[in-house]
Amino acid sequence: MEALMETLSEAVPATANDDIGQYLHTQQHKGLLRFITCGSVDDGKSTLIGRLLYESKMLFEDQLAQLEADSKKMGTQGENLDFALLVDGLAAEREQGITIDVAYRFFATDKRKFIVADTPGHEQYTRNMVTGASTADLAILLVDARRGVQTQTRRHSYLMSTLGIRRVVVAINKLDMVDYSREVYDRIEAEYRDFARQIGLNDIVCIPMSALHGDNITQPSPNTPWYHGPTLMAHLESVPVDRAPAQDESFRLPVQWVNRPNLDFRGFAGTISAGDIRCGDRVRALPSGRESRVASIVGADGECGHAMRGQAVTLTLADEIDVSRGDVLACAEDPAEVADQFEATLVWMSEDAMLPGRPYLLKLGTRTVSVTVAQPKYKVNVNTLEHLAARTLELNEIGVCNLHVDQPVAFAPYARNRDLGGFIMIDRLTNNTVGAGMLHFALRRAQNVHWQAIDVDRRAHAALKHQAPRIVWFTGLSGAGKSTIANLVEKRLHALGHHTYLLDGDNVRHGLNKDLGFSEADRVENIRRVSEVARLMLDAGLVVLVSFISPFRSEREMARALAGDGEFAEVFIDTPLDVAEQRDPKGLYRKARRGELKNFTGIDSPYEPPERPEIRIDTTADTAEQAAERIVAWLRETGLQESGAPSTNGR
Structure with missing residues (x-):
């Protein structure tokens, strides 16, 4: 800035230096408004942003020339320019005439600087709208005058309300295609305001416009003499900017x-x-x-x-x-709350459904922790705002759920502090963002339920049994031989004087898990419960043998995380599907092939084999007895018997 001032002072009379300094100071300290454009698909969001860039003189001559050439190439008629091409940068966007990714653009006027996020309207890209809205102060919600308020209009509005955006401009666009009808405009405005009141959006400005022709963008349009409100640019330049919510004023x-x-x-x-x-x-x-x-x-x-x-x-x-x-x-006098269980609103962004009990990663502020989600309390119908019962959340569904993280975290309700109340959820295996949400409050049991200090702990139980407790987790397809091999391992360990217990998938479903079916969500809950039981048995000093198909890596990793270092061994009973199907001791594969068993692993439900198991058993090469001997030998070689324990070799 100083170098620029020196250059300017040499080039202009001294009397103008004060004016130049004042001008540069004003430009440097202009306020900044962050806003998004959103709404249903093909409502004209990209065209509107392109028009704003054009009208604010933010295009260089070569950009303007390229826009003219691209407009002709894309078939735009007459002297009109296809302003959407300024924003839709992906080839797929230009080919389809839609927005897919979030496009950020910067422009400025004499009064204010702007950062605008052009967010996609397609339902499958709702997650990108959430990304753009997370930092916005204002939203421009476009509505096609020909189609009126759509489901995606309501969904985006609900998300805006949930994300804390309180100022909304409803741009009733393409009014030129309905002959600038005031009746159409009034009907859409009334319908939207009625919906907005129900979700707490009250600061609303409705503007009739045509982004393509520039009506009411920067200058009042002669085509809408019945409209006496501000132009879009005038409103953007004058609307107050406060990064609400900001009620949390302590440091x-x-x-x-x-x-x-x-x-x-x-x-x-x-x-x-x-x-x-x-x-x-x-x-x-x-x-x-x-x-x-x-x-x-x-x-x-x-x-x-x-x-x-x-x-x-x-x-x-x-x-x-x-x-x-x-x-x-x-x-120090007014610290943030700390908890490990919360109620939250969750927006699901993955094509794979949210599975209650499955471990995900949660990023809150700058901390990343492991999280599991309980079955939703309800999901929201964005058209009627009705609360619906739900066992899971599908792509773009919004629900209220309880969350449990694996360690206490500092937080604030989203309504008070976006940074400490807004979070994203990440798939542990793919590292994809699968959800975003807003914390409401800590659950009372998070503050009232604590681990009870117990004098007779895992170490004491293990010392009495003269063994190092372990969880030995057998996984593989149905018919692979898991239960047979696990039973032989337990018999051999029992003969050697070890204290064991075998948790078998079929047996557990007769009691503890008899309320669960075989859907993907039920399978996840099945393994979660068994993992917790295995951990309790580990605390009792036992060698716990767990024989479950356990088809998903995420749940097996969750079970591993519950044990200490060296206390979990994954045993992959590796049997090709055709071999397991030939054995079929229970006739389950034949039923699945006939369609009598749904969600059967290997047929119409996937099995994710372990990537780095401690032990791999190839049942096409080893007999069940040989496999059991290998597993027992490995356990004893890796410290199953504690040092100083009496020998059992003579037993």
């Missing part, structure tokens, strides 16, 4: 990075999500609860004595307390 800083450039400096870097901080203020690290004072604050321009919401800073503390990435530094 909060999610730690993004522990800054340790040398042995003499250790700071905690992140962006302040609420409140402000000064040197000397007391802060509390969460979830640990340890306290210290702020020794220094380092910002973009070096050390400073004060920092506020939205600033990226590094804090150093007066005391050497343990703070890691994902922790939250908070005002």
